[in-house]
Amino acid sequence: MEKSIESTKLLNNGVEIPLLGLGTWESRGKKCEHAVEFALTHRYSMIDTAQGYDNEDQVGKGWMASGRSREDIFITTKISSSNQGHQKSQRSLEESLEKLQTDYVDLLLIHWPNKHNFSLTFETWQALVELQESGLTRSIGVSNFTIPLLDKLLEETDVVPAVNQVEFHTFLYQKELLEYCRNKDILIEAYSPIARAKFFDNKEIQRVAEKHDKTPAQVMLAWGINHDLVVIPKSTHEGRILENADIFFKLDDEDMQALDNLDKRVRLVDGPWAPDW
Numbered sequence: 001m002e003k004s005i006e007s008t009k010l011l012n013n014g015v016e017i018p019l020l021g022l023g024t025w026e027s028r029g030k031k032c033e034h035a036v037e038f039a040l041t042h043r044y045s046m047i048d049t050a051q052g053y054d055n056e057d058q059v060g061k062g063w064m065a066s067g068r069s070r071e072d073i074f075i076t077t078k079i080s081s082s083n084q085g086h087q088k089s090q091r092s093l094e095e096s097l098e099k100l101q102t103d104y105v106d107l108l109l110i111h112w113p114n115k116h117n118f119s120l121t122f123e124t125w126q127a128l129v130e131l132q133e134s135g136l137t138r139s140i141g142v143s144n145f146t147i148p149l150l151d152k153l154l155e156e157t158d159v160v161p162a163v164n165q166v167e168f169h170t171f172l173y174q175k176e177l178l179e180y181c182r183n184k185d186i187l188i189e190a191y192s193p194i195a196r197a198k199f200f201d202n203k204e205i206q207r208v209a210e211k212h213d214k215t216p217a218q219v220m221l222a223w224g225i226n227h228d229l230v231v232i233p234k235s236t237h238e239g240r241i242l243e244n245a246d247i248f249f250k251l252d253d254e255d256m257q258a259l260d261n262l263d264k265r266v267r268l269v270d271g272p273w274a275p276d277w
């Protein structure tokens with residue numbers, strides 16, 4: 001069946017996740033509110049936020065302004081590194097829910113693994129399992145987890161994360177991680193899926209864009225969709241929000257191979273919590 005903006009994927013716990021979401025990192029204030037409202041009134045059904053983005057309030061307001069019903073949309077938030085720990089993470093979700101003006105989120109992620117203190121991250125995972133049982137989140141997952149860290153988590157728990165949200169784009173094609181996650185039924189959600197618009201002048205991206213009469217951003221997002229990923233591009237501009245949704249077209253094997261070959265292990269997101277990639 002052809003994919004469309006209405007298409008979803010089934011997570012390992014039976015919850016359906018849309019293939020496209022609006023990212024909101026560095027999206028703040030009225031701009032964020034408007035971007036969320038605009039996206040939700042223009043066929044997007046998923047919003048990606050995080051405690052660390054300091055915009056859960058605005059995401060909640062944008063959703064309210066859109067008039068979309070709660071069951072009709074999918075909200076993801078993430079537990080900040082500073083909120084890891086059993087009680088702290090549970091309390092922090094209560095605050096997130098209040099800001100988002102909702103009784104539950106659809107997906108709750110551990111934003112970063114704590115590479116210096118993995119037992120704290122594991123404690124947080126156990127808290128997420130309880131939050132899912134109590135219905136405060138419909139599904140749970142992780143973010144920025146490498147294969148060794150996923151192995152470590154799965155050694156200690158029977159609850160397999162539904163999602164691993166990681167940086168993933170044509171210049172960082174994490175094939176090994178993708179195969180590992182597929183084998184474990186963990187969905188890869190691609191963040192920074194257009195590599196923050198840094199490589200639109202790449203010749204191969206431009207060639208494929210011309211061939212399909214699309215833009216470089218659309219080609220990079222279509223590559224993710226053709227790899228069966230979920231993508232969450234961020235924009236606060238109406239035109240780009242629309243552009244980033246027109247991505248459900250088929251790339252042929254030759255296009256896909258050429259785009260796969262662009263991988264240069266370019267990592268745009270790093271930081272004090274980043275594991276040893």
Ligand SMILES: NC(=O)c1ccc[n+]([C@@H]2O[C@H](COP(=O)([O-])OP(=O)(O)OC[C@H]3O[C@@H](n4cnc5c(N)ncnc54)[C@H](OP(=O)(O)O)[C@@H]3O)[C@@H](O)[C@H]2O)c1
Binds near residue numbers: 144190217235236
């Ligand atoms: N889990 C994590 O640790 C993590 C880390 C990073 C990101 N994320 C999530 O993933 C989302 C997306 O990643 P990202 O924000 O890092 O990068 P991205 O979506 O690859 O790129 C966003 C940047 O590209 C610009 N842009 C968007 N669409 C465009 C278009 N069609 N043409 C030209 N420029 C365009 C945006 O500017 P304008 O807004 O000005 O349009 C923004 O500067 C984040 O917002 C966040 O929700 C998660």
